[in-house]
Amino acid sequence: MKKIRDLLIGVLIGAGVVTGIVAAQAGGLKDIDRVAPFDLDSLWLMKQARAIIEAYQVDADSDDVTEKDLLYGAVDGMVSAWGDPYTRFVDPERLEQEQTDLRGKYGGLGIYIGQRDGAILVISPIEGTPAEKADLKPQDQIVKIGDEVVIGWDLHQVVENLRGEPGTPVTIWIRREGEQDLLKKDMVREEIKLESVRYEMLSDDIGYVRLSQFKDTSPSDVGKAIIELKAQGATGLILDLRNNGGGLLNAAVEISDMFLDGGLVVGTKGRVDRANEELFATPGVLTDLPLVVLINEGSASASEIVAGAVRDRDRALLVGRKSFGKGSVQTLFNLMDGSALYVTIARYHTPNGTIIDHLGISPDLDVKGDWSREKDKDVQLKGAQRLMTAIKEGKVVLPLSGDLSFLVVSEDHES
Template sequence: MWKNSRKILLGILIGAALVSGIVAAQARDGDLDRVAPFDLDSLWLMKQARAIIEAYQVDAASDDVTEKDLLYGAMDGMVSAWGDPYTRFVDPEQLEQEQTDLRGKYGGLGIYIGQRDGAILVISPIEDTPADRAGLKPQDQIVKIGDEMVIGWDLHEVVDSLRGDPGTPVTVWIRREGESDLLKKEMVREEIKLESVRFEMLSDDIGYVRLSQFKDTSPSDLGKAVIDLKNEGARGLILDLRNNGGGLLNAAVEISDMFLNGGLVVGTKGRVERANEELYATDGVLTDLPLVVLVNEGSASASEIVAGAVRDRGRAVLVGKKTFGKGSVQTLFNLIDGSAIYVTIARYHTPNGTVIDHIGISPDIEVDGEWSREHDKDDQLKKGVETLEELIGGAPILSISEDVVG
């Protein structure tokens, strides 16, 4: 642990000058022309600090620390100093691993996590995964993994520790609101296969679709589910986005498009012009059946985009609990040596202009409770069914709630 800390500390001191030079060299055109290089006093300060460490630090003569270690430590320290957990530096090995994970299966626990005020929080467990079966819940704070306290770790370090070869055990300690002691969760990693859509008829009139994440096949899978439910006689639909931690932006826009007849789905607002964008639905809808959307504190990112779009546009009623509030846009900037920086360049806003990030979306009808596989024990679903029956009977959507997205 000390060795890694020393790499980062020494790297911040020596490598920042190199980073400054790279950035200054790239600042000749585009958005980077506003970047200022380090002043001479800063460079001399780093040089002096490195000289002291190399002269006196007990391990400084070790060959374990290379110039590249120092540079990457500097990059990591500089990027993390901005205080945004989603703006982060990744070295070439990390980048390759993350891109491999995005392409398919991986060994892990099946859990979306986020960071807020320095705490590592569970956004949501993925249905039927080790995390789900162990009873992890949205807003649980991960405090310890195995014997390691994760206080001060970044998100990537936590994800790295949670993942591993299928079949290997891991113990996670969490802090949960209302519990005085830490909760110990012992799990065995599995190959996580991400299935995003399942559906059923809840009655002769009501179709139910559960969307657990937004991946590239989710729009087509959801479209087929809606068509099948209509063919089975559904006169109204419940879209369940609870414990859906998000996924691909384009999937969220395509799914919103199924229920909206044109108009704005979501916009982004950032500091530079190219970060400002508005994404629209196409003319024509897959279905105009009455719609209720279920959300909770585990609904994040892409889920919040869909929920905000259909609610702001008067297309659906939201039932459940306030969403997580993860509404920022990250862009990957590749660097010259194969490393990269993920940078938060903008924040999402709903059609009525409400910013999602750190705020979340409040439902039209707030209902306590948790998602349950057993429908008769799911108070939020039961309220959603009751609300949808009113809509099928002709009750106007806006009469149910006068709230706006909060």
Template structure:
């Protein structure tokens, strides 16, 4: 199977949790003098005027970094500039362990917003909820603060604290949460047996170890008598593209196309399954929701296109773009959107998402807190889909937390597998 040496991001948000990293060499081309000279001359003039006339002394480096950040912020919401410190931390995060709070964040309606807290982390234990607006970080306003800066301010050594000023829908005023940082260890694969030989695997995100961890979980469940499987990708924000391929190939025969990417100049890179795997025939259901993004959508899209699994839940997030991490000469880096990805049937899901085979919305119980659902099409400056028309913006609500006994999506998955078995018996009898 052809795989690139460099890694690719396919993730929805920057987060305190692991997202992913791209490594590799990039040739940086100089700006075409004929096309860019006038613009660069204006930039130089502004820089000179500020240095000469601004009321306070300013460092040239600070002005240039500010200009770079502004330039990147004018692109899509997944491109960003990373300082050398942030880049080093991100390289550590791909291992699934780092110092921080344990929350996924994004920009919604121009405000720093909690996408989801990670279970059993300091933020989760402190009571931070999905949909919370972070107005201040240790007293500093988050207005116009980029995701990279916000992540950097919330990360830090174990035992140190940070104060998040939070506003939650339904509150009359803000509330300060003092949270002590800890070492966040992200276990990307969790597994257990449900009932009647039905195995259950939850993938929280796609990191370096996810493929091998999934293999170990499948082997363990097989020894416990697994005869069918539910893969839960709900609220999985994505991660490494190669990891998504490694997960998908556990369930498909060799040489099957999982996904392909296409750059601006039309360069196409295809990712195929590699090697014989023992789980290509086991009955499968995949659970997805509005928080299933990017790498999650690659897995769900491939299994759906190859009719390998039944997809149950609600429309996914809709992030079909790929980010590359490009190191710069001073140790900093650009996290730049460089391609779009397509499912095996050639479908771009960007801004649209994947429609489940069986649509099942979570039942909302009386008294349960809800938050407004945000998808790719709701993010400011998102790329447009050249194939499909995005749906209208809707005020869609979803519960913040669901007890397993109230999880009707999981129950529908179990019922689907049981029905599957009944039909298999009928086929054999016939």
């Protein structure tokens, strides 16, 4: 497969606290001449405002505020005026901390979050972390951290207040649909060690692969899981991407490539030519076994790329609930003093041209329910198993045509 840039997609509270980063230089600022220059009135307004503050503000003669603080504050304000929570300015100290975090273990809660219409939303808790143990769910809105109301905060203010040293407590208050009062969640930060892939046989002939996030080792781990399941007699596969908030773009493309015989996996569309890109699978597949993919409200970014690719290419059917809808591309632009800008430069589209961002991906078989460690209580997984059985019996074929309602499974009944 051609080498592609690593892209972290999603927001992981802890080490990888990012909102989708192209881990590469921005290739220079050759487009800077397209930007309208500041006019003299704008510069004079800034100078006038500073002069008034320095003359009259009671603490203005303090050494606590430096020239660099003023400059960074002005740049941060200008960037945030665009209203995109994923386009942001970071000073050199924060940039270094984020890059260090991405390389190691971390103390945190194990939760992907995003921002939509000003609200801080849980995308998904990560399996086995404090967030999952506290029963956080996709679409929960974080309202308070401790005694601080976070409404109006930017995404990274929330991140910085949620993460901390392992062993330290944190309390968050959430608003959940269907609940009248705020829910209080007491958690203790842990050192998050992520195991992204689990697998097992669900029956004599149906293999199950659970992928909780897309990291650099995920493709090889998924590949090993598929090979082992086939050796155990699997004649059909279920890939579970529920509550998977994202990860590395190259991992998403490589995993899609295991099921696709060449062709488009995902494309990006932006304002400038270099933001428009198409990423392809290589000829040949690791497996041609029938495939069903589980998604839900906590499936975002890289999960949506994989689900969209295999469904659009008539390689798999999707079961569960509509995905989160996080499909934008952020590029890191390094600035001259060591600070940087993360800028949303494009949005993802599936092979059929469907835009993911803010829209999400709807399943072929819509089944209500939550992911559960107890498989006999996992209604969505039961739906995926019934669909896989129907595919293997020839009752459902790809490309899909007809109604799948005969496969619907609910918590109250199976039909």
